[in-house]
Amino acid sequence: MPNHIEHRLNIQSDMDLCCLIDSDERLAATDLVTMLGDLLERGAYLTLLFNIPCLTILLETKFHVKPLPHARIPIVKLSLDPSPGLPLGIACDIGFENRLALENTRLLMCYAMIDPTRVRTMVLFRKSGILQSHSILKYPRVDQSRCGVNAGQ
């Protein structure tokens, strides 16, 4: 894999996704990650068949897929190269049955809804500072939104 793709897959993702499966008989997360990785690698060009107007330009480029089935929380890392429709590209992580993360997100959203202007301003300000120090000092990355909320308290 070229270096720039490897780098792209290793950086902080732009978007975190979690797949919930409602049926009782579901595969283990490790198997699902492997299967999804295969599907995305093989079927990257097939996505053009899904007629989503905004993405027809976007998907002229190929997905870069990196399944991590044996991680503590198995995920598929996915990235799209920059294209005219998406100048900066996009990177996302897809996990499975990570209900704790969804609940944490819901809690943070509730905090933000209490007083949207002040809470969001405070958290985003703290978060931008934390991001800046991480970038400069190469600290290990943590959950920045939670960090921002804690720092603002």
Place this chain on the structure above:
Amino acid sequence: MCVPVRDRFGGYIWEHNEESILGRTTVIISSFVPSATSPCQISDRRFYLPLRTASRAEETIGHKFTVELVSHMATTHVQTTSSAQSPHQHFGHISPATQRKHSKQEFVADLSQCLFDFVIQLLPTAEEMAVKEDVRKLLERLIRTIEPDSRLLSFGSTANGFSLRNSGEQNLLDA
């Protein structure tokens, strides 16, 4: 009556025949205290200021407090007179407590506005959010080819409203 309160340059800030200190704060002399201690009070009842007391330590504290108060008043006065739109044109009739309250409120309002203006530039654009939502929908459709009963939900900063704009500068810094 002797008033041993001096400003930072050594001059008296008040003579006993004056009705105000530095022309701004009204002086009220209590008639109920013994003449040996000769204290007086400045301004409204929230800001008692003993100008002279029996205890030397208390006198020192009062002295320091007075000098700080005067210096604060001078600063506020300069700010007020420099602002043409300020509502505090009749400065002498507003107590230091009210001035501080107004000053604090103005400071907080300014700070909030500055923070808001700073943060508003960092918010992701509507297009960026739309593209992310489209990618999520696309991936959901793909995953449903292997698990028909699945749902793909977004979590983390994208979903809770704390996401920052994805700037090229950020990626450069990461590199």
